[in-house]
Amino acid sequence: MxxxxxxxxxxxxxxxxxxxxxxxxxxxxxxxxxxxxxxxKGSWTQEEDNLIFEWQKKVGNKWSVIAQYLPHRSDNAIKNRFWSALRSKQRRVIKEAKRVT
Known part of the structure; x- marks a missing residue:
């Protein structure tokens, strides 16, 4: 510093x-x-997750652009959160599909 x-x-x-x-x-x-x-650092809010997914749909994987809308999170942290949350959603969908069939 x-x-x-x-x-x-x-x-x-x-x-x-x-x-x-x-x-x-x-x-x-x-x-x-x-x-x-x-x-x-620390826990992500539902609002932050929603913003990440909303902006990723608009601008794609331009994490530094998305970081402008989440000023206290780094672009790298946003990227990691996006992929982690996406994997989690995919697992839930697969689990639900297996339960239904």
């Missing part, structure tokens, strides 16, 4: 030059997905 405060949250080249064995993308991803203070 000290390097981000020193160089800002856009100068990843300067930041990674102070961290051996880390490149710009790794530094940026770590900050955006874990260290950024606005990042919300």
């Amino acid at each position: 000290a390097l981000v405060q020193k160089y800002g949250s856009k100068d990843w080249l300067s930041i990674c030059s102070n961290l051996p064995f880390r490149n710009r993308k790794q530094c940026r991803d770590r900050f955006m997905n874990h260290l950024r203070q606005k990042v919300k």
